[in-house]
Amino acid sequence: MKKTMLVDLDYVICHPGFLKIVNDFLGTNYVEDDFEEYIIDGVIGSQEKINEFYEYYLLQDGYKDAVLIEGAKEALERLSEYYDIHLCSACVMFGVERRSAKLFKDKFEYLMRELPFLDPEKIIFTNSKNIFKADVQIDDRLPNMLGDVKIKLLFDAYHNRKISDEELKEHNMIRVKNWKEIEDILLKSK
Ligand SMILES: [Mg+2]
Known part of the structure; x- marks a missing residue:
């Protein structure tokens, strides 16, 4: 039987279009590394301006300018041979x-469109990621990774670099910087 995997999308498989839409709205050139926190709304300005931004955002395709992270698609396709992949x-x-x-x-x-090998019946859209039990989870947000999971891989991202090695150890998590590292770990324990 294949092992179960929960894998996140944003900042794990792709860089979503959100920051590009923020830049278009503000006329700026921010990059992810300019930020240390996940929520970057503060850069937009007052609450009134943030509300105005979301009216603008809701008119856009949030994934039109999304960029796949190097190797993600190919690695997932290979891993799907051994892991039952649930996009979460x-x-x-x-x-x-x-x-x-x-x-x-x-x-x-x-x-x-981009990951046609994913089973549409195994796509989970929820903010409550901690309720699941799985063999592997790959995500970029520590608060999403507190469920009953054996191997927890924290994907390195602009907003999680302040998390210390001690903290990761405490939560039984491993920081991974790219999909090559993920494949090396997961193909060994498949
Ligand atoms: Mg994410």
Whole structure:
């Protein structure tokens, strides 16, 4: 029987289009490494301006300018031979929770377009990632990785670099910097 895997989308398989849309809205050139926290809304300005931004954001395809992370697609395809892959991604947006339907749609269409080998019946859209039991989880947010999972791989990202090695150890997590490292770990314990 294949082992079960939960794998996140944003900042693990792709860089989503969010920052590009922020830059388009503000006329700026921010890059992910300019930020240390996951939520970057502060850079937009006042709450009024943030509200204005989300009205703009909701008119865009959040994944039109998403960029696949190097090797992600190929590694997942290879790993799918040994692992039962469940794509697990949060879709409810902070601040506009009840208007998130469009993000569910944009995300699902992106997955079907870019990762056609994924089973659409094994796609989980939830912000409650800690309720699952799995053999492996790959995610970039530590608070999403507190469930009953044997191998927890934290994908290195702009907002998680402050997490110390001690803290990772405490949570039984391994930081991975790319998909080559993930494959090396997971093919050994398949
Ligand atoms: Mg993510």
